[in-house]
Amino acid sequence: MVDGTIQHDVTEAEAADLLSELVARDSQNPPGRERACAEFIVETLEEWGLDAQLVEEPYEDRPQVVAETGAGSPESGDLVLNGHIDVVPPGDREQWSVDPFEGGVDGNRVYGRGASDMKSGVAAGMFALRAAHEHGVDGRVTLTCAIGEETAEPGTKTLLDNVGGDFGIVLEPTELVVDTVGKGLAWYEVELRGESSHASSPDLGLNVLDGLFSFNDELTAYREELAEREHPLVGSSLCTPTMLEAGTKENVIPDSATLTFDRRFLPEENIKEIDKEIDDLVEPLRERGFEISVTRTRTYEAAEINADREIATVVRQHSHDIAGVDTAPHGKSASTDQRNFVNDAGIPAIIWGPGTSAQSHTVDEWARTDLLVDAVEVLCRTIEELCVERR
Ligand SMILES: [Zn+2]
The missing domain is CATH 3.30.70.360 (Alpha-Beta Plaits)
Structure with missing residues (x-):
């Protein structure tokens, strides 16, 4: 059994660094250029002492990532964090005032294609996994980074063929609001x-x-x-x-x-x-x-879980405590890989993450690093509550 609470030491500066590195790995889709980003995630997690793998399915040339930590006790919960690493093309670069693949930082913002949708979510998942690993968990925490989300390809669906869990969080941009349904x-x-x-x-x-x-x-x-x-x-x-x-x-x-x-x-x-x-x-x-x-x-496909499922109430409460986020039930007017969790794998999952939804697919896209750090804290508390045995 694991003692003490799960702590992280992520600062806004470190959050900005990692997000900026992720943005700088141009992972446009189409055409499906995710490899450099996937490799960077695996290398970084390995440097942090985690066991991370490239998964060359469903496409050999477009690897995905799976990394996990925990003792795997059946008495405790298994949480699956999910992000997509592909980003939509930047469009007309003349309209951008920054390089979409440089990952420039200004104040509490990191700029670039995919900053909000959804590399800030991927970064939050990586940091939370690191904190869980350093502390230890009784259950299991798995991070899955998928390809092809922007083009409806079976990225997350394929990963979930081999990854099980009791709860899922799809780290799309919601500014820490919990969405339990996606159109x-x-x-x-x-x-x-x-x-x-x-x-x-x-x-x-x-x-x-x-x-x-x-x-x-x-x-x-x-x-x-x-x-x-x-x-x-x-x-x-x-x-x-x-x-x-x-x-x-x-x-x-x-x-x-x-x-x-x-x-x-x-x-x-x-x-x-x-x-x-x-x-x-x-x-x-x-x-x-x-x-x-x-x-x-x-x-x-659309997907929905009951707004009162445990994963929703737990994340909602911590998001409120950490960042003052509204606790009313919410939904997303767009579809996400939540459908692969709920409809295909039968894992109750929410859509929740630190990015700003209104920034998705826009010119001069940015994401907030303060929300990224808040997201890591919410994830740590959520892992503590769901994946560590009660004492
Ligand atoms: Zn997205």
Whole structure:
């Protein structure tokens, strides 16, 4: 049995250093350039005396990381900390006032792509694992660093095939607010085929744009119906048209179009039923003579645990005590790898971390080092409560 409380000695300066090093390992995805970041994490953890491994699954060239500590007593809890190491591309670098992969520090902020989403979460997980290791835990603490989160690849899902646990924390940016539910996301590409003709004789063709404009009433009715499906923590279900490609020339009746929908859904909605809804939605266009095909191009399932599960109440209480964070239940309007814990591995997990959600994917992204240090303290107390036997 382990005595004393788990302590850490992380300062804001050390937090800034580690986060800056993580940001400097350009891990853009696409194309899936996570290797340098994964190797850096393993080397750092090994320097700290931890046992850490690169996992070359599901892709050999894009390794993930697993590191753990603890005695593994079945009487005590096993906590799995999870972060993704991939970051979205920086976009137009002209718009950045800093180098997105330098990891510049200014006051209590570290700048760069991925600072908030979610390398500050990864850094907090690394420090907490170090503190748990130095102190010792009766149960187990495992840190999993995944690839491919930004592109819905089976990173975390694959890691959880070989890592078990009683509780999970997905270290996405929430400014230490506990989210127990994440909305789902599906993208649909609707392809329309009509018939082309010269624009001087439009009646000889079948104009896909006329078809889409006439379809507006049906789409509006569907969106109004979705607005009534509401979840108390994540709001309503959504179907938003986000892209349209059509037409070849000014004087040619367009015979093909591709319309894209971004469909946000609630945990109680089922993806197969949503597929059917989208198919039913475009049925009137078929009846008007268009050939239609619908493809779901990306899916992130929604996930939810009860807001009163132990992992949620424990982290909520410590976040309140350490950083004065609101203790009301919250949810995230985006999907995260929480779904792999809850839906695939059956491990109750929350979404919680030190980054700032509004900074995700932005130009001049930054994260706060004071929150990172607070996160380490909250994690230490959480590990103490869940993974150390009561005396
Ligand atoms: Zn993220």
